[in-house]
Amino acid sequence: MKILVCITHVPDTTSKISFTDNNTKFNAAGVQYIIGPYDEYALSRAIELKEQLGGTVTVLNVGEADTEPTIRKALAIGADDAIRVNATPKDAGFVAAQIAAIAKEEKYDLILMGRESIDYNGGLVHGLVADMLGIPSITPVMKLDIENGNAKMTREIEGGKESIECVLPFVAGCQEPIAEWKIPNMRGIMSARTKPLKVTEPVPFSEMVMYGDFQLPAAKGACKMIDPANPAELLTLLRNEAKVL
Amino acid sequence: MSVLIYVESNGSEIKKSSLDAVAYGAEVGVKMSSSVTAVAIGNIPAEQLALLGKYGAASVLHVQGDVFNHNSPMAFAAAVTEAAKKTGAKLVVLPKSTLVDSFAAKVSAQLKAGIVTNVTDLPDLSNGFSVKRSIFTGKAFATVTISSDIKVITLAKNAYQGKETGGNATVELFAVHVSDADQKVKTTNVEKASGDLLLTEADIVVSGGRGMKGPENWGILLDLAKALGAATGCSKPVSDMDWRPHHEHVGQTGVKVAPNLYIAIGISGAIQHLAGVNSSKCIVVINKDPEAPFFKAADYGIVGDLFEVVPKLTEAAKLLK
Ligand SMILES: Cc1cc2nc3c(=O)[nH]c(=O)nc-3n(C[C@H](O)[C@H](O)[C@H](O)COP(=O)(O)OP(=O)(O)OC[C@H]3O[C@@H](n4cnc5c(N)ncnc54)[C@H](O)[C@@H]3O)c2cc1C
Numbered sequence A: 001m002k003i004l005v006c007i008t009h010v011p012d013t014t015s016k017i018s019f020t021d022n023n024t025k026f027n028a029a030g031v032q033y034i035i036g037p038y039d040e041y042a043l044s045r046a047i048e049l050k051e052q053l054g055g056t057v058t059v060l061n062v063g064e065a066d067t068e069p070t071i072r073k074a075l076a077i078g079a080d081d082a083i084r085v086n087a088t089p090k091d092a093g094f095v096a097a098q099i100a101a102i103a104k105e106e107k108y109d110l111i112l113m114g115r116e117s118i119d120y121n122g123g124l125v126h127g128l129v130a131d132m133l134g135i136p137s138i139t140p141v142m143k144l145d146i147e148n149g150n151a152k153m154t155r156e157i158e159g160g161k162e163s164i165e166c167v168l169p170f171v172a173g174c175q176e177p178i179a180e181w182k183i184p185n186m187r188g189i190m191s192a193r194t195k196p197l198k199v200t201e202p203v204p205f206s207e208m209v210m211y212g213d214f215q216l217p218a219a220k221g222a223c224k225m226i227d228p229a230n231p232a233e234l235l236t237l238l239r240n241e242a243k244v245l
Numbered sequence B: 001m002s003v004l005i006y007v008e009s010n011g012s013e014i015k016k017s018s019l020d021a022v023a024y025g026a027e028v029g030v031k032m033s034s035s036v037t038a039v040a041i042g043n044i045p046a047e048q049l050a051l052l053g054k055y056g057a058a059s060v061l062h063v064q065g066d067v068f069n070h071n072s073p074m075a076f077a078a079a080v081t082e083a084a085k086k087t088g089a090k091l092v093v094l095p096k097s098t099l100v101d102s103f104a105a106k107v108s109a110q111l112k113a114g115i116v117t118n119v120t121d122l123p124d125l126s127n128g129f130s131v132k133r134s135i136f137t138g139k140a141f142a143t144v145t146i147s148s149d150i151k152v153i154t155l156a157k158n159a160y161q162g163k164e165t166g167g168n169a170t171v172e173l174f175a176v177h178v179s180d181a182d183q184k185v186k187t188t189n190v191e192k193a194s195g196d197l198l199l200t201e202a203d204i205v206v207s208g209g210r211g212m213k214g215p216e217n218w219g220i221l222l223d224l225a226k227a228l229g230a231a232t233g234c235s236k237p238v239s240d241m242d243w244r245p246h247h248e249h250v251g252q253t254g255v256k257v258a259p260n261l262y263i264a265i266g267i268s269g270a271i272q273h274l275a276g277v278n279s280s281k282c283i284v285v286i287n288k289d290p291e292a293p294f295f296k297a298a299d300y301g302i303v304g305d306l307f308e309v310v311p312k313l314t315e316a317a318k319l320l321k
């Protein structure tokens, strides 16, 4: 089994989001970066599948050199090698074109991604990559097992879930509870330093989507406190003031 | 030239988010001087299809077929793509849903269109086509320009409130060819929480956290939800401990909801939980700890023991109407 896991390098989920340069650039000052949480579910499952079935797990990130500590963390968790496409991830189409270019060469049996990135929240890259490769895209996947080249999965659907089967290869967008996040151990961290991390240059892509400036949501007004002995007052306010009942 | 809106139903009724999307498309259609077509997929009754005209569609393409009774993203993508080609659509509007999330990319790829998801506002057409979209899980917005000839957008929940304006649409059956060869994905079993209100569609959501102490206490929360006609959600630890099913897990790594009213009971308000609810119109927090961070994100708060407050609130809610 040759598995590719595509990971994002994103601000920690507790980060305060702000912008600089006239609201045209993300303010990275003081921000801790992590592997996207959904991507880490995908990575964890990939490593479990490798332990079960043998094979290799490659992680891929489209990003500048500053993403390398995040890539190394994925190697510490248990990926065998890594590829970084040296480019700013401009939008989903651009990122998908980079991933597809590599996947066409490498012919992975399985490509796992997160359901969505937590910075752009596009939910698009897996679908676009699958289309470029002419293979199915399945999302969001909550359970994934592989037997004789056939995958058995649970996919979330509106208001429930369904069991599905698909022949390899395909692209999946993963979410919990597909696997538990893994904490890298000391041996993993040591060996991650010497595992191969290949840097490649991006393939050309003509963009159709361009990001302009950023905005923050309007500040929330103060919270109105209600006497716990009289919750009926809450309902009155919800009806007459907030107009939501 | 036209604007095409994909319309989703939950069996017999068209979803509110689809009606909002039709009204959104209609408003953009006026600005772009384009005709407005809805492509409605599934066994939707005629009086429901008539609603699409009231919300602003001039014509409706109705697609039916067994393949659409299942969750088959490829078939839905094919239907929307063919409808876009037939109508010469320059803009395709998709209301966000789990199903749309699974096929939106495919539609954009087949139409060679630029795609932007989670759009929260009407487009600005003064200089090309730019829209505002939600990023960083609701913590910020970005202005994004689409430069391709055909554009696809998915509309965030509650981004636009549609109103009935009383038009009429022509309804036409639209036959779509979906090849079986595309169907590499086989469905072997479907589990749906039947009868329950869909969490992502509900106007009111009542959600419980670790403060509920255990699954055996959920009765008081369910009673409140019933009295208010609300769907139920929970925090991540609650679903991790199997107190509630996974599909109720709200937050950064779970379902994102945007109801008119979100009532959080015994949830501390961790930033990852807030990421899933920060698009709600009004937030109520019930927590015994006055320092719980959730109060900072709330519109109304009650500091008190949920086991006393919630049953009282339910009694009061039963007297409403
Ligand atoms: C990467 C990452 C992703 C995450 N994603 C999510 C996510 O998507 N969704 C999510 O919810 N969490 C998520 N979490 C977890 C999150 O950080 C919090 O741990 C979690 O939200 C806490 O759940 P809780 O509020 O139910 O529990 P607690 O934090 O334990 O809060 C319980 C609250 O109940 C109150 N309480 C207790 N007893 C009573 C009583 N009798 N009456 C009234 N109030 C009472 C307490 O005062 C307390 O505020 C994520 C964490 C990480 C690291």
Ligand SMILES: Nc1ncnc2c1ncn2[C@@H]1O[C@H](COP(=O)(O)O)[C@@H](O)[C@H]1O
Binding pocket: A006, A007, A008, A036, A038, A039, A060, A061, A062, A063, A089, A092, A095, A112, A113, A114, A115, A116, A117, A118, A120, A121, A122, A123, A124, A125, A126
């Ligand atoms: N820059 C990137 N490098 C590698 N993988 C990515 C990148 N951006 C997105 N992905 C993958 O695509 C998934 C969906 O991303 P998105 O479409 O941005 O929501 C993520 O969860 C990742 O697995």
